Amino acid sequence: xxxxxxxxxxxxxxxxxxxxxxxxxxxxxxxxxxxxxxxxxxxxxxxxxxxxxxxxxxxxxxxxxxxxxxxxxxxxxxxxxxxxxxxxxxxxxxxxxxxxxxxxxxxxxxxxxxxxxxxxxxxxxxxxxxxxxxxxxxxxxxxxxxxxxxxxxxxxxxxxxxxxxxxxxxxxxxxxxxxxxxxxxxxxxxxxxxxxxxxxxxxxxxxxxxxxxxxxxxxxxxxxxxxxxxxxxxxxxxxxxxxxxxxxxxxxxxxxxxxxxxxxxxxxxxxxxxxxxxxxxxxxxxxxxxxxxxxxxxxxxxxxxxxxxxxxxxxxxxxxxxxxxxxxxxxxxxxxxxxxxxxxxxxxxxxxxxxxxxxxxxxxxxxxxxxxxxxxxxxxxxxxxxxxxxxxxxxxxxxxxxxxxxxxxxxxxxxxxxxxxxxxxxxxxxxxxxxxxxxxxxxxxxxxxxxxxxxxxxxxxxxxxxxxxxxxxxxxxxxxxxxxxxxxxxxxxxxxxxxxxxxxxxxxxxxxxxxxxxxxxxxxxxxxxxxxxxxxxxxxxxxxxxxxxxxxxxxxxxxxxxxxxxxxxxxxxxxxxxxxxxxxxxxxxxxxxxxxxxxxxxxxxxxxxxxxx
Ligand code: ADP
Ligand code: MG
Ligand code: ZN
Numbered sequence: 001x002x003x004x005x006x007x008x009x010x011x012x013x014x015x016x017x018x019x020x021x022x023x024x025x026x027x028x029x030x031x032x033x034x035x036x037x038x039x040x041x042x043x044x045x046x047x048x049x050x051x052x053x054x055x056x057x058x059x060x061x062x063x064x065x066x067x068x069x070x071x072x073x074x075x076x077x078x079x080x081x082x083x084x085x086x087x088x089x090x091x092x093x094x095x096x097x098x099x100x101x102x103x104x105x106x107x108x109x110x111x112x113x114x115x116x117x118x119x120x121x122x123x124x125x126x127x128x129x130x131x132x133x134x135x136x137x138x139x140x141x142x143x144x145x146x147x148x149x150x151x152x153x154x155x156x157x158x159x160x161x162x163x164x165x166x167x168x169x170x171x172x173x174x175x176x177x178x179x180x181x182x183x184x185x186x187x188x189x190x191x192x193x194x195x196x197x198x199x200x201x202x203x204x205x206x207x208x209x210x211x212x213x214x215x216x217x218x219x220x221x222x223x224x225x226x227x228x229x230x231x232x233x234x235x236x237x238x239x240x241x242x243x244x245x246x247x248x249x250x251x252x253x254x255x256x257x258x259x260x261x262x263x264x265x266x267x268x269x270x271x272x273x274x275x276x277x278x279x280x281x282x283x284x285x286x287x288x289x290x291x292x293x294x295x296x297x298x299x300x301x302x303x304x305x306x307x308x309x310x311x312x313x314x315x316x317x318x319x320x321x322x323x324x325x326x327x328x329x330x331x332x333x334x335x336x337x338x339x340x341x342x343x344x345x346x347x348x349x350x351x352x353x354x355x356x357x358x359x360x361x362x363x364x365x366x367x368x369x370x371x372x373x374x375x376x377x378x379x380x381x382x383x384x385x386x387x388x389x390x391x392x393x394x395x396x397x398x399x400x401x402x403x404x405x406x407x408x409x410x411x412x413x414x415x416x417x418x419x420x421x422x423x424x425x426x427x428x429x430x431x432x433x434x435x436x437x438x439x440x441x442x443x444x445x446x447x448x449x450x451x452x453x454x455x456x457x458x459x460x461x462x463x464x465x466x467x468x469x470x471x472x473x474x475x476x477x478x479x480x481x482x483x484x485x486x487x488x489x490x491x492x493x494x495x496x497x498x499x500x501x502x503x504x505x506x507x508x509x510x511x512x513x514x515x516x517x518x519x520x521x522x523x524x525x526x527x528x529x530x531x532x533x534x535x536x537x538x539x540x541x542x543x544x545x546x547x548x549x550x551x552x553x554x555x556x557x558x559x560x561x562x563x564x565x566x567x568x569x570x571x572x573x574x575x576x577x578x579x580x581x582x583x584x585x586x587x588x589x590x591x592x593x594x595x596x597x598x599x600x601x602x603x604x605x606x607x608x609x610x611x612x613x
Pocket of ligand 2 (some may be wrong): 206207208259301
């Protein structure tokens with residue numbers, strides 16, 4: 001049906017071209033020729049204004065002399081078959097000829113009709129062909145493929161560009177080898193997976209990895225995004241899928257890459273309102289994947305960060321049966337990614353990428369690339385030729401908390417509250433055993449809304465968190481508010497984010513991690529969208545939910561009281577450090593720990609060894 005439309009369009013174009021040629025022929029002939037009456041012709045003869053006459057079957061062509069008023073026009077008149085004509089011409093002494101001139105009608109047709117039409121058609125092809133390509137199947141080709149063809153090496157990426165995803169690369173190496181040498185696998189009778197699904201949070205390098213596979217395999221790379229298939233008209237997406245696979249089979253061995261496949265691959269059941277277009281597209285994709293012969297060497301890669309919404313049919317063996325997890329990079333991975341991205345950046349001697357990697361737990365590749373770039377921009381801003389460690393550290397903070405907002409002026413009273421709040425967090429963290437060390441405390445406001453913040457950094461990468469650590473984390477989060485209470489006996493709105501995070505943590509202890517006696521190891525919530533926001537979904541009765549709230553509240557109350565106790569016991573220290581912070585606005589971790597240790601010595605000069613206060 002789509003080809004039909006294309007055909008119609010061609011016909012319209014052809015008619016237009018014929019019309020234009022007709023017009024041109026008409027105009028050009030009316031400019032150089034003129035019809036006159038037979039009478040007028042005889043008058044011209046009488047006046048001796050005729051030089052030459054050519055008698056045709058039903059026309060008489062006349063060339064007038066150069067002094068007549070028709071000097072530069074070819075004249076013609078009808079041939080009335082006048083028997084006297086020859087006599088008259090002889091009398092007038094005009095040279096005449098009755099022969100049909102050497103004027104081949106076929107040649108004429110070619111010259112005046114076919115030639116111009118051909119030229120227009122070629123022109124049309126050139127112009128519309130280009131527009132077509134640019135718009136990806138625009139006016140001229142509804143439903144034609146929009147799969148861009150990346151020829152060999154054109155992605156410009158190899159596995160070298162993808163850092164810190166060693167496991168993922170390992171599983172893809174096999175596919176690369178298969179594309180290089182399909183026969184090797186066919187001979188032994190091994191079947192390779194038709195498709196591999198790259199799964200992971202946004203920005204971890206899924207798209208990059210797929211391009212890397214194409215670059216390594218040096219085969220054509222058809223890349224489309226899932227949303228490219230979803231069109232306004234039902235059936236269009238399905239046509240695109242068909243087209244894509246037809247093209248790919250011609251070019252095999254090759255790779256088809258469908259980015260963000262969840263746009264079309266969403267589970268079909270459970271939706272209240274069906275989406276015909278998406279369903280048709282998905283069905284077409286499923287049948288194409290079944291239909292093609294994988295021994296030819298077509299491999300389908302797809303990427304998603306929502307694997308749980310994908311239709312089960314897509315995941316069954318014979319389709320995307322292989323799943324490659326592209327997860328957040330660990331410490332080593334982050335360092336490797338920083339290295340890749342700072343390859344072309346001039347780094348100063350003091351730069352220590354591993355310490356930056358340590359300071360960015362949870363960051364994905366895209367964040368790290370961004371950090372390196374922010375650092376380079378900062379170096380330029382400060383008029384330096386190389387990037388220093390301080391640039392990188394500042395960039396990390398910009399990514400985490402936003403830019404510094406130096407022009408926001410806080411009243412002295414507010415500044416005091418913020419300082420006590422932040423030192424409250426820091427002091428609780430320093431005085432508890434199962435917490436990460438304090439890296440930095442600041443009360444310089446940030447563009448992302450924080451009036452100040454306390455940054456803690458883990459000493460090493462952790463994959464497990466103990467119950468004690470979670471309790472301590474919550475206590476630290478509540479330490480800010482606790483400090484406000486101890487010092488000012490009043491509370492402010494500044495703790496909203498702390499409260500939210502503390503509640504979230506306490507609740508997961510109850511519902512997900514089985515850390516309470518009351519519910520023991522019962523799963524009360526499950527995580528949906530694991531690779532996106534990781535929102536928990538409750539799966540228990542309403543009565544239980546109320547009990548969950550009680551348990552959560554119990555944990556929070558406990559931790560809150562603990563924080564208040566710690567700060568009340570160390571009130572002097574709290575005040576001392578807060579005054580210092582108000583004066584300096586930023587305290588680094590070492591300065592902060594020095595103050596604590598010095599205070600300890602002052603208070604307890606006899607027992608220097610003691611690490612407890
Ligand atoms: P995704 O498709 O998983 O959302 P992308 O592949 O689009 O993420 O990654 C975005 C950018 O982040 C890349 O262009 C690259 O600059 C950077 N990046 C992400 N992961 C990595 C990695 N593992 N190694 C190097 N750069 C990475
Ligand atoms: Mg992507
Ligand atoms: Zn706080």
